[in-house]
Amino acid sequence: MLKLDIKKAITEIKKKKAKTVVLQIPEGLKTKTTELIERIETQTKAKVITVMDPLWGACDLAEEEMKLFKADLLIHVGHTKFYDTKIKVIYIPLEYTIKEINTDKLERILKNNKIKSVGLACAVQFHNTMKLIEKELKKKKFKVFIEKGGSKSFVSGQVLGCDQTAVKKIEKKIDGIVFVGDGLFHPLGITINSEKKVFAFNPLNREIKDFEKEKELYVRKRYGAIAKAKNAESFGILMSRKRGQFQKEIALNTKKLLEKKGFKAFLFSMDLIKAEYLMGINIDCFIDTACPRITEDNLNDKPILNLKELNEMLELK
Numbered sequence: 001m002l003k004l005d006i007k008k009a010i011t012e013i014k015k016k017k018a019k020t021v022v023l024q025i026p027e028g029l030k031t032k033t034t035e036l037i038e039r040i041e042t043q044t045k046a047k048v049i050t051v052m053d054p055l056w057g058a059c060d061l062a063e064e065e066m067k068l069f070k071a072d073l074l075i076h077v078g079h080t081k082f083y084d085t086k087i088k089v090i091y092i093p094l095e096y097t098i099k100e101i102n103t104d105k106l107e108r109i110l111k112n113n114k115i116k117s118v119g120l121a122c123a124v125q126f127h128n129t130m131k132l133i134e135k136e137l138k139k140k141k142f143k144v145f146i147e148k149g150g151s152k153s154f155v156s157g158q159v160l161g162c163d164q165t166a167v168k169k170i171e172k173k174i175d176g177i178v179f180v181g182d183g184l185f186h187p188l189g190i191t192i193n194s195e196k197k198v199f200a201f202n203p204l205n206r207e208i209k210d211f212e213k214e215k216e217l218y219v220r221k222r223y224g225a226i227a228k229a230k231n232a233e234s235f236g237i238l239m240s241r242k243r244g245q246f247q248k249e250i251a252l253n254t255k256k257l258l259e260k261k262g263f264k265a266f267l268f269s270m271d272l273i274k275a276e277y278l279m280g281i282n283i284d285c286f287i288d289t290a291c292p293r294i295t296e297d298n299l300n301d302k303p304i305l306n307l308k309e310l311n312e313m314l315e316l317k
């Protein structure tokens with residue numbers, strides 16, 4: 001069961017005597033929106049304004065809305081702190097309350113792959129579950145390593161699609177990595193940034209996925225995009241205005257680099273980067289300077305490269 005504890009938010013709203021609060025809820029929890037608003041509004045004197053734009057990470061705090069609505073507090077559900085801001089934010093983490101977990105299948109897989117030293121990583125909602133798995137694996141004499149990466153407010157083992165520091169820190173000590181969580185985005189991020197074997201353990205359906213095949217598929221797709229981009233003469237550099245994804249200097253330098261090499265390069269700014277907004281733009285290739293999900297999701301029929309891939313493509317040329 002997914003635990004959503006808003007006590008901290010209620011206490012802060014009361015303490016601050018907040019009149020207006022802005023609420024941000026991740027996509028998977030939107031069905032709980034009205035229930036959450038009612039809980040806050042009946043237990044406090046605050047009015048809640050909920051931002052309904054899609055929310056994928058704490059890189060996207062509703063700072064503009066806070067100013068516009070002259071709000072006293074931002075309640076951000078589902079993610080941990082990503083960057084410093086002057087606005088007052090209460091982060092409400094989500095946690096699956098899983099009491100016990102059977103790791104027999106996982107142990108068999110690890111043994112079959114000759115993995116004795118295991119690095120554990122997780123999506124923040126599965127931190128407690130990862131700790132249960134750690135206990136079980138240690139009982140079976142595996143060496144287990146978990147590190148805290150990313151920002152100070154991350155929990156141990158926590159990774160994001162754009163931040164695998166927790167894994168990088170332990171990579172030299174381990175034979176393989178087990179990611180605990182659902183979805184493909186986070187373990188794919190680990191896989192493409194690590195030489196080690198990665199298994200994703202989804203505690204919700206007990207599935208264990210070997211990411212070797214995903215990595216092969218990903219690499220093939222990315223080489224395809226690089227090959228397609230080799231013929232490009234015009235480039236659209238995508239910039240997101242979300243503060244945690246905003247990379248103005250990098251985008252400007254990329255434009256300079258491309259122009260120096262004789263290409264046409266254009267800067268395109270958006271809040272949410274979406275394929276529909278780029279339809280009809282006369283560009284041969286896009287460059288992603290924002291969230292890695294944009295490259296991995298493939299925006300449209302035009303190739304889209306991240307900055308590392310752009311450099312590889314330029315070297316090939």
Ligand code: SF4
Pocket residue numbers: 056057058059060082160161162163244245290291292293
């Ligand atoms: S930039 Fe992308 S991967 Fe990183 S926190 Fe934001 S949404 Fe998640």
